Amino acid sequence: MEGFNHSRVAEFVLLGLTDSPELQIFLVVVFSIFYLITMLGNCLILLTVISTAHLHSPMYFLLSNLSLIDMCLSSFATPKMIMDFFAQRKTISFEGCISQIFFLHLFTGTEIVLLICMSFDRYIAICKPLHYSTIMSEQVCVGLVVTSWTVGLLHTISQLAFILYLPFCGPNVVDSFFCDLPLVIHLACIDIYVLGIFMISTSGVIALLSFLLLLTSYITVLVTIKTHSSTASSKALSTCTAHFIVVFMFFGPCIFIYVWPFTNFLVDKVLSVFYTIFTPFLNPLVYTLRNQEVKAAMKKKLSYQKFNIGKTTPRYPVQ
Ligand SMILES: *[C@@H]1O[C@H](CO)[C@@H](O)[C@H](O)[C@H]1NC(C)=O
Numbered sequence: 535m536e537g538f539n540h541s542r543v544a545e546f547v548l549l550g551l552t553d554s555p556e557l558q559i560f561l562v563v564v565f566s567i568f569y570l571i572t573m574l575g576n577c578l579i580l581l582t583v584i585s586t587a588h589l590h591s592p593m594y595f596l597l598s599n600l601s602l603i604d605m606c607l608s609s610f611a612t613p614k615m616i617m618d619f620f621a622q623r624k625t626i627s628f629e630g631c632i633s634q635i636f637f638l639h640l641f642t643g644t645e646i647v648l649l650i651c652m653s654f655d656r657y658i659a660i661c662k663p664l665h666y667s668t669i670m671s672e673q674v675c676v677g678l679v680v681t682s683w684t685v686g687l688l689h690t691i692s693q694l695a696f697i698l699y700l701p702f703c704g705p706n707v708v709d710s711f712f713c714d715l716p717l718v719i720h721l722a723c724i725d726i727y728v729l730g731i732f733m734i735s736t737s738g739v740i741a742l743l744s745f746l747l748l749l750t751s752y753i754t755v756l757v758t759i760k761t762h763s764s765t766a767s768s769k770a771l772s773t774c775t776a777h778f779i780v781v782f783m784f785f786g787p788c789i790f791i792y793v794w795p796f797t798n799f800l801v802d803k804v805l806s807v808f809y810t811i812f813t814p815f816l817n818p819l820v821y822t823l824r825n826q827e828v829k830a831a832m833k834k835k836l837s838y839q840k841f842n843i844g845k846t847t848p849r850y851p852v853q
Contacts, residue, residue: 541703543704549711572608579818592670592674593655593773603648606637610638618711634712638712638810639689645784646785647682657754659770689740693733701723719734779820787809
């Protein structure tokens with residue numbers, strides 16, 4: 535109740551990544567290029583999977599759903615950050631800050647569950663190949679996607695319900711380029727240190743457990759591939775390695791920031807670049823460069839599009 539007597543801050547000031555003008559120009563260029571490639575790459579994966587009949591399998595459906603989340607994840611803060619590089623004073627409204635936290639947790643939470651679903655899919659495909667088509671039916675696949683978003687949303691609500699009741703009465707400087715929970719909780723006008731650590735570490739521990747679960751499932755898959763050597767095994771191995779690289783790049787920073795939430799190092803800022811800019815950029819790269827099927831389908835789509843430019847009536851290839 536006490537919290538409602540304070541007048542709430544109207545906006546937060548973001549310190550951004552750096553003060554140096556030269557470095558800022560450099561980062562604007564680098565981040566803009568990354569953002570563009572991320573959007574184009576993920577868009578291409580999405581369109582390729584949707585429009586290629588032989589890619590209509592659970593693995594590729596989950597992959598295209600991942601691309602969709604990646605586009606969301608890279609869009610909720612990066613464009614504003616790029617624009618902010620040109621602003622003298624970088625600010626964000628209270629509501630804007632809360633919505634950044636909302637989207638950050640919704641998209642990362644959903645992505646984590648989706649990555650677990652993808653590892654489950656690979657586990658069934660490689661360790662229980664005879665039951666694959668019965669277990670991974672279309673309903674199950676849709677169910678996994680719906681579950682991912684539901685869990686992501688529930689996680690977000692639980693974190694936000696906590697922060698919305700905190701009084702923000704004065705301090706408003708966020709030492710990063712977007713609002714994240716550990717940084718913002720720091721600014722509340724009551725001493726919530728212990729509770730705050732507890733709440734945030736819950737996210738950290740869940741991320742850590744998910745990571746261990748993924749690690750175990752991929753190790754099981756790898757061991758299975760090694761013992762049942764077959765002609766398909768090198769392909770399975772490369773798919774799983776690709777999945778694993780993505781998992782590692784994604785979880786490393788998340789766990790670091792959330793398991794030790796009150797260490798406001800420069801490291802935290804650099805790490806947040808990882809999961810908002812680098813991982814969404816990496817996913818299409820890892821999946822497409824390492825996957826012959828997707829690459830071949832994309833090439834076909836791209837050359838077909840080129841061939842068709844200028845024609846008035848679109849024609850579709852006979853499948
Ligand atoms: C996400 O996965 C579902 C379930 O398999 C699939 O039907 C849908 O097309 C996918 N959505 C996207 C955008 O790829």
